[in-house]
Amino acid sequence: MNCQRCFACRRGNSNCCEDLKVLGVMMDGGMTERLLLPASKLHPANKLSLEQCALVETLAIGCHAVNRGHPVAGETVLIIGAGPIGLSVSEFTRLAGARTILMDLSEQRLNFARQKMGIADTILSTGDGQELEMLRRITGGDLPQVTVDATGSNKSMGNAVNYCGFTGRLVFVGITQAEVTFPHAPVMHRRELTILASRNALPADFTRIIRLIEEGKIDTRPWITHQSNFEDLIVAFPEWIKPETGVIKAMVHVN
Numbered sequence: 138m139n140c141q142r143c144f145a146c147r148r149g150n151s152n153c154c155e156d157l158k159v160l161g162v163m164m165d166g167g168m169t170e171r172l173l174l175p176a177s178k179l180h181p182a183n184k185l186s187l188e189q190c191a192l193v194e195t196l197a198i199g200c201h202a203v204n205r206g207h208p209v210a211g212e213t214v215l216i217i218g219a220g221p222i223g224l225s226v227s228e229f230t231r232l233a234g235a236r237t238i239l240m241d242l243s244e245q246r247l248n249f250a251r252q253k254m255g256i257a258d259t260i261l262s263t264g265d266g267q268e269l270e271m272l273r274r275i276t277g278g279d280l281p282q283v284t285v286d287a288t289g290s291n292k293s294m295g296n297a298v299n300y301c302g303f304t305g306r307l308v309f310v311g312i313t314q315a316e317v318t319f320p321h322a323p324v325m326h327r328r329e330l331t332i333l334a335s336r337n338a339l340p341a342d343f344t345r346i347i348r349l350i351e352e353g354k355i356d357t358r359p360w361i362t363h364q365s366n367f368e369d370l371i372v373a374f375p376e377w378i379k380p381e382t383g384v385i386k387a388m389v390h391v392n
């Protein structure tokens with residue numbers, strides 16, 4: 138919910154309205170029987186199933202992050218973090234024609250990305266410095282043009298500058314309340330990096346994603362790893378929040 142009056146809204150950047158109230162974050166969200174919204178907030182999606190509709194917002198986060206870093210065909214993108222946000226970024230780097238490399242601490246998540254999302258290049262982050270060497274090897278020594286950090290870890294975000302190629306773009310799509318630090322002169326300045334934040338998404342991103350799903354260019358089936366009906370939700374929910382159960386997105390069928 139955005140004010141339509143502030144500097145950001147007047148410039149068309151309603152995603153970062155100065156008085157933004159995100160449903161389910163700053164105000165109550167959709168986990169309710171009825172939700173009253175202005176008609177201008179609705180996006181027609183008559184050809185989509187309810188499951189597909191439920192994934193549009195998740196995908197919009199990745200869509201906007203990729204728009205911020207704007208990789209073009211032939212460029213290489215490193216995505217750090219293979220959770221739902223990182224995976225949604227990967228859908229749009231693929232559509233941009235960029236080469237995608239995915240890095241994560243969890244072999245289970247990387248396995249999922251290789252097998253279900255078709256991401257061939259993955260790097261297991263072990264914290265021993267091998268990641269950078271592997272990244273150099275995969276990129277022929279150049280390092281990626283675009284790096285997207287989708288971890289929400291301030292440590293990872295500070296370290297991400299080391300993975301950026303010279304004149305590269307670094308997009309922070311995960312968020313942290315902690316300070317992010319990195320060496321300026323030897324890394325950020327020397328490589329003339331551009332650092333970008335990516336917050337929420339724009340209405341046009343929703344429209345685009347609905348069309349991409351309709352056209353079959355995004356397949357939402359791999360996204361839905363767990364399902365439950367409403368009656369079993371109380372039993373299922375504690376399992377869904379455990380990382381080892383491999384949840385990407387879980388769907389509750391109300392009827």
Ligand SMILES: [Zn+2]
Nearest residue numbers: 140143146154
């Ligand atoms: Zn505003």
